[in-house]
Structures are given as C-alpha cells and as structure tokens.
Amino acid sequence: MSPFEDVYKESKFHPKLEGLLLPYGTAGFRSNANHLDHIMFRMGLLAVLRSQNTKATIGVMVTASHNPEEDNGVKIIDPMGEMMSTSWEGYATQLANAEQEDLIDALKEIIEKEAIDLSLEAKVFLGKDTRKSGVKLSEAVISGVSALGGHSKDFGLVTTPQLHYAVRCQNTKGKYGEPSVEGYNKKLSAAFIQLTNNAFNCTDDQKHLSVDGANGIGALKLREIECHLKKSAHITLFNDGSKRKLNDQCGADFVKVHQKAPIGIEMNPGERGCSFDGDADRIVYYYTDSQRRFHLLDGDKIATLISIFLKELLTQSGLNLTMAVVQTAYANGSSTDYLRDTLKVTVQCSKTGVKYLQQMAQKFDIGVYFEANGHGTVVFSKSAEDQIHQLAEDPSANDEAKRAARMLQSSVNVINQTIGDAISDMLLIEAILAIKGMTIQQWHAIYTDLPNRQIKVKVADRRVIDTTDAERRAVSPAGLQEAIDSLVKRHKKARSFVRPSGTEDVVRIYAEAETQESADALAHEVSLAVYRLAGGVGDEPKPLH
Numbered sequence: 001m002s003p004f005e006d007v008y009k010e011s012k013f014h015p016k017l018e019g020l021l022l023p024y025g026t027a028g029f030r031s032n033a034n035h036l037d038h039i040m041f042r043m044g045l046l047a048v049l050r051s052q053n054t055k056a057t058i059g060v061m062v063t064a065s066h067n068p069e070e071d072n073g074v075k076i077i078d079p080m081g082e083m084m085s086t087s088w089e090g091y092a093t094q095l096a097n098a099e100q101e102d103l104i105d106a107l108k109e110i111i112e113k114e115a116i117d118l119s120l121e122a123k124v125f126l127g128k129d130t131r132k133s134g135v136k137l138s139e140a141v142i143s144g145v146s147a148l149g150g151h152s153k154d155f156g157l158v159t160t161p162q163l164h165y166a167v168r169c170q171n172t173k174g175k176y177g178e179p180s181v182e183g184y185n186k187k188l189s190a191a192f193i194q195l196t197n198n199a200f201n202c203t204d205d206q207k208h209l210s211v212d213g214a215n216g217i218g219a220l221k222l223r224e225i226e227c228h229l230k231k232s233a234h235i236t237l238f239n240d241g242s243k244r245k246l247n248d249q250c251g252a253d254f255v256k257v258h259q260k261a262p263i264g265i266e267m268n269p270g271e272r273g274c275s276f277d278g279d280a281d282r283i284v285y286y287y288t289d290s291q292r293r294f295h296l297l298d299g300d301k302i303a304t305l306i307s308i309f310l311k312e313l314l315t316q317s318g319l320n321l322t323m324a325v326v327q328t329a330y331a332n333g334s335s336t337d338y339l340r341d342t343l344k345v346t347v348q349c350s351k352t353g354v355k356y357l358q359q360m361a362q363k364f365d366i367g368v369y370f371e372a373n374g375h376g377t378v379v380f381s382k383s384a385e386d387q388i389h390q391l392a393e394d395p396s397a398n399d400e401a402k403r404a405a406r407m408l409q410s411s412v413n414v415i416n417q418t419i420g421d422a423i424s425d426m427l428l429i430e431a432i433l434a435i436k437g438m439t440i441q442q443w444h445a446i447y448t449d450l451p452n453r454q455i456k457v458k459v460a461d462r463r464v465i466d467t468t469d470a471e472r473r474a475v476s477p478a479g480l481q482e483a484i485d486s487l488v489k490r491h492k493k494a495r496s497f498v499r500p501s502g503t504e505d506v507v508r509i510y511a512e513a514e515t516q517e518s519a520d521a522l523a524h525e526v527s528l529a530v531y532r533l534a535g536g537v538g539d540e541p542k543p544l545h
C-alpha cells in the first residue's frame with residue numbers, strides 16, 4: 001500500500017473544520033485546543049518530511065506557552081535545537097489549511113519541491129506542557145508521524161527548552177549532552193555547582209529565591225532538577241499547579257505586562273523572586289522594596305547582568321573573542337545606552353521573534369540575546385568553545401586566566417544554547433549574583449529604566465502597516481511615521497514605534513519617555529494616529545488616565 005493511502009485513511013480520524021484557517025506564526029500554531037486536532041496530525045506528517053529532508057531528528061512541542069489553559073499550540077524544532085527554518089513555515093501553513101480532500105496533494109507538493117526521499121528513516125521527538133488537551137493532541141501528532149512511516153519518541157511532559165536540548169543532543173551524537181531530562185538535569189546542575197564553587201562567603205539567606213512556576217510544566221521540572229542542586233540553591237516554589245490554573249494571574253508574561261507580583265507568592269520586602277512562563281522558556285525577576293513598591297528586572301536587565309559577567313571573564317582570560325548583545329526595539333532605551341556607552345559592548349537590534357535574535361547573535365563568538373519579556377539565552381561559536389576549553393586545560397596559563405576560562409566553561413555548560421530557558425537562565429543568574437555577592441537591589445540599580453508603556457490597537461487589517469529598520473520605523477501607511485515623529489518631539493527622552501503583532505490580531509504600540517505620564521500620553525497619542533491612519537476598528541482609543 002502506498003504511504004499516501006495510509007495518510008489518507010488516518011487523516012479521516014483527524015478531520016479539518018471546513019474553512020478554518022490558521023497561520024504558522026512567530027510561535028508556531030496557537031488557538032483554542034478544540035481547533036487543533038487536524039493541525040497536530042498534519043504537523044506529525046510535516047515533521048517526518050523535515051526529518052527526511054535534514055536527515056536528522058526533528059522535535060515537535062505541543063504547548064501554548066503563556067496563553068490561557070484552554071488554548072494549545074505546536075511548534076517544530078530543527079536539528080540543532082533551533083526553531084524550524086522560516087523557509088518551511090509556508091509549508092506548515094499550506095499543509096495545516098488544506099481542505100480534507102486536498103491534503104495528499106498538498107503533501108505531494110512539498111515532497112516534490114524539496115525532492116524528499118520518502119524511503120529514508122524519519123525520527124521525531126515529541127513533548128508537551130501540562131495542558132489537559134495536550135494528551136490527545138500529542139497522540140494526534142504521533143498518528144501523523146506513523147501514518148507516513150516515521151518513528152516517534154514521546155518525552156511526555158517536558159519544558160519547551162528541554163525538548164530543544166534533547167533534539168540537539170541526539171543530532172550531535174551526545175556531544176551536547178544526553179538526550180533526556182535526566183541528562184539535562186545532570187549537565188546543568190553539575191555546571192551550576194562548579195560555577196557557584198567560586199562564590200565565597202555566600203550565606204543561606206543570599207541563596208534564597210522564590211519561584212513562581214506559573215502553575216505549569218516549569219514547576220514540575222524545577223522540582224526534578226532541585227534534588228541535583230544540593231545546597232547550592234535554596235528555592236521556594238509557588239504556583240506549582242496544585243491549586244490554581246495555568247498562567248492565571250501568574251507567570252512571566254502576566255508579571256511583565258501588569259508590572260506586578262503574581263498571585264500566590266509570599267515574599268518579604270527586599271527578597272528575590274522570579275516567574276517562569278507556561279512552557280518555561282521565559283523568566284523575569286522582581287522584588288518589592290520597604291515601601292511595598294514593585295520592581296521588575298526584565299529581559300534587558302538579565303541581558304545586562306549576563307553581559308557584565310561574561311565580559312569580565314573575557315578580560316580576565318585574555319581571550320580575544322567577539323561579543324555582542326542582541327535586543328529588539330522593545331528593549332528599554334536605558335539598557336541600550338548602558339550596554340553601548342558604559343559597558344562598551346556591541347549592541348544590535350533585531351526584528352521581534354526569537355529566531356531573528358538567534359540568527360543575529362550567531363554572527364559573534366559570544367552572542368547574548370534577550371527579548372525584553374524575558375526570553376533569551378547566550379550562544380557560543382564553535383571556535384569560542386574550543387578556545388575556552390583549551391585555555392581551561394592549559395598547564396602553562398596563569399592562574400587568573402585559567403580560573404576565568406574555567407568559569408566561562410561552566411557558564412557554557414549551564415546555558416541552554418538552543419533557545420531561551422527559564423531554568424537554565426535562572427541557574428546562570430543565581431550563580432552570577434552569588435559569585436559577585438550582588439543583591440537584587442544592586443543589580444536593579446545598574447541602570448534606571450525609562451518609564452514606558454505598551455498598548456494594542458485593533459485595525460481592520462494589520463498588514464497595512466509595514467516597517468523597516470528592525471521594526472523601528474513604519475514605511476506604510478503614508479503619513480504614519482511622520483505623525484509619530486512629530487508626536488515624539490513633544491516629549492523628553494522619548495521614543496515610540498508601532499508594528500503589527502505576529503501572534504495576535506492587533507497593532508502594538510510602544511512608547512518610552514522621561515516620566516510615566518509622558519510615556520502614557522505618547523502611547524495614547526500614537527495609538528490615535530494608528531487608529532486614524534491605519535484603519536482602526538471599534539471605539540477610538542481612550543487616554544490611559
């Protein structure tokens with residue numbers, strides 16, 4: 001029987017709702033879980049083709065990250081643990097949206113265009129977050145994989161970055177580590193313990209951290225790695241999923257958007273806390289001061305702390321490696337100024353979306369990339385890793401250089417280079433704070449964020465807005481950028497830009513200025529310009545105050 005007959009027969013158990021159209025967006029497919037069964041089956045098919053095309057193991061992660069519990073989604077992971085190549089996103093969309101009777105033709109079209117040899121072995125790694133719908137939806141992925149003759153390995157409940165890690169381990173034949181959660185736990189915790197051996201005089205109080213697990217997979221997986229961390233970290237876990245709903249008034253996205261502490265966490269003033277998101281690929285830190293004021297340390301503050309640490313180690317090691325920090329237009333202006341003018345590192349601005357940041361970061365020996373919302377990591381070139389390793393083992397190197405190289409080596413091992421990872425980022429940050437003997441207040445005071453505001457406007461078709469210069473300027477509709485420029489001039493230390501969201505049907509507006517009132521007013525003024533010039537729908541945006 002031809003494989004297409006199997007696919008055709010099996011696809012009838014995963015029917016597509018007629019007329020339902022979903023795009024493979026910035027974060028794969030995402031929607032209400034009831035609409036996704038056919039998409040999962042078809043992504044199983046696509047993962048087989050991608051595996052045959054790359055002759056490597058491919059990952060499929062079933063998650064909707066910080067979205068509500070009722071939603072779900074799916075993203076595909078390429079061989080080195082990176083997001084699926086953009087050149088295949090179009091295929092994903094075509095396959096997902098083909099009507100039932102056209103499915104085989106859509107499949108054949110991809111096979112032909114990519115000249116795929118269907119006789120090759122295909123291997124797919126599968127994972128899911130804690131959403132109830134994930135059980136059935138991941139079964140649908142497995143049916144898709146086997147219908148086209150592929151083999152799947154189900155990792156069950158894992159964080160998104162753990163699956164990315166496993167895919168890379170598998171395709172590098174263990175060089176990156178063991179492709180299992182146990183392997184991940186061992187590698188990261190060993191590196192963390194080695195790194196924190198350099199933290200002298202760190203008291204138990206200083207080691208204490210409160211973690212908001214967003215009632216999701218991050219909470220479960222933190223519990224698992226915690227037993228490997230021994231006495232090097234003191235973690236109190238809140239929102240572990242035992243009481244409340246996933247992402248409900250908690251998690252990294254909630255904290256970043258609302259600029260307040262999550263529900264369900266108990267922290268004294270001055271204590272350090274952090275929040276993971278629903279699939280544990282994002283993290284933000286915070287504390288409240290003695291006046292109960294909340295202070296957020298977002299992706300920009302994290303990128304800064306990590307960059308300071310790595311740059312110092314580079315200087316001490318004497319290694320001549322290029323280093324850069326990649327941000328997006330949403331990075332707070334103060335962070336960019338600090339990194340460029342005070343720390344004197346190369347700063348680059350990328351389009352929103354991890355895949356773009358990652359690509360830019362890979363152009364350097366050491367590329368630190370973070371979105372302001374807390375998604376990010378560090379990538380090292382092969383040559384950087386080799387040089388660090390050589391120096392760490394060099395018997396003739398001086399003690400300071402060698403110690404720095406060893407710390408760089410442990411940093412490389414604690415970092416999940418495949419994708420932003422809340423657990424890995426948390427371990428690195430905790431180690432840096434311990435080594436530097438730095439409090440969260442001192443970290444926060446490295447620079448002062450410019451007050452800012454992010455809002456959304458609904459328009460009839462957000463594609464009318466086209467941008468350039470890493471999304472910092474609008475080239476269409478006509479007159480919009482001129483309007484923004486003249487509004488910005490009315491405020492001190494101001495900056496504003498607009499772009500169509502890649503994950504929601506809205507236009508996002510960002511404004512920052514010298515005072516919160518000014519940032520709020522500017523965001524509102526720009527939202528009116530968007531509403532008027534880009535086809536706003538519904539009521540005109542109202543002032544924030």
Ligand SMILES: CC(=O)N[C@H]1[C@@H](OP(=O)(O)O)O[C@H](CO)[C@@H](O)[C@@H]1O
Nearest residue numbers: 026027353354371373501502503504
């Ligand atoms: C301003 C903002 O936070 N945008 C987010 C959001 O993208 P939008 O294209 O802005 O909807 O979701 C992306 C995927 O999770 C994430 O990479 C990005 O940072």
Ligand SMILES: [Mg+2]
Nearest residue numbers: 065277279281
């Ligand atoms: Mg996420």
